Amino acid sequence: MKAIEEIKEVSFQNHLLVTVVLVGLLFAVSVVLFGVDSVMAGAHDTFHDFRHSIGMPCH
Amino acid sequence: MEKLAKGLTLGGLSGVLSGWLILFINMLTGVFVLEMSFGENLLTFGIGGGLFGLVCGGLMAVVHEKLPIKSFPVKAVVIFGFVWVLFRLAGIVLSGLEPHRFHGDIGQSLQGFAFAIILGGMFGLFWVRGKKIV
Numbered sequence: 633m634k635a636i637e638e639i640k641e642v643s644f645q646n647h648l649l650v651t652v653v654l655v656g657l658l659f660a661v662s663v664v665l666f667g668v669d670s671v672m673a674g675a676h677d678t679f680h681d682f683r684h685s686i687g688m689p690c691h
Numbered sequence: 692m693e694k695l696a697k698g699l700t701l702g703g704l705s706g707v708l709s710g711w712l713i714l715f716i717n718m719l720t721g722v723f724v725l726e727m728s729f730g731e732n733l734l735t736f737g738i739g740g741g742l743f744g745l746v747c748g749g750l751m752a753v754v755h756e757k758l759p760i761k762s763f764p765v766k767a768v769v770i771f772g773f774v775w776v777l778f779r780l781a782g783i784v785l786s787g788l789e790p791h792r793f794h795g796d797i798g799q800s801l802q803g804f805a806f807a808i809i810l811g812g813m814f815g816l817f818w819v820r821g822k823k824i825v
Contacts, residue, residue, distance in 0.1 A: 666782070689794055
């Protein structure tokens with residue numbers, strides 16, 4: 633019983649880690665793709681050409 | 692966890708390569724007139740493509756077994772294309788909210804979708820080839 637609980641706990645931690653990693657990456661790529669200067673100063677200008685080249689809307 | 696690490700590694704790698712490829716494709720098509728120097732673009736396209744590849748690769752590692760498609764590269768193309776479409780839809784929402792700041796362009800969108808398809812195909816081939824080597 634204890635072993636099953638430990639496995640469940642490890643599995644939960646793994647799922648949590650995967651979720652945190654994916655959400656963090658999703659946030660980072662959103663900053664780049666939409667040029668969110670309020671999160672990262674200069675994000676808009678730095679990735680301006682990349683954003684246009686992959687079809688994301690920009691000014 | 693191993694699959695996530697593999698997905699992130701191959702996603703990042705194929706993302707950087709696809710980012711550079713789309714830089715050269717854009718230079719050929721001229722869909723968008725690049726404003727930065729080649730060296731700066733090489734860096735930003737590598738980082739941007741790598742980040743996009745990381746997200747899609749990580750997602751692929753988590754969901755690929757649940758997809759009702761047999762071929763892994765086809766699965767990757769579908770997922771990568773789907774993620775790009777989601778971001779594009781978010782872009783359309785932003786265009787609606789701030790029309791003076793965000794404008795879409797059909798040529799650039801087609802090129803961007805091609806980027807996602809190329810990236811997905813590259814990721815799928817890397818994954819299958821890696822499996823054969825291991």
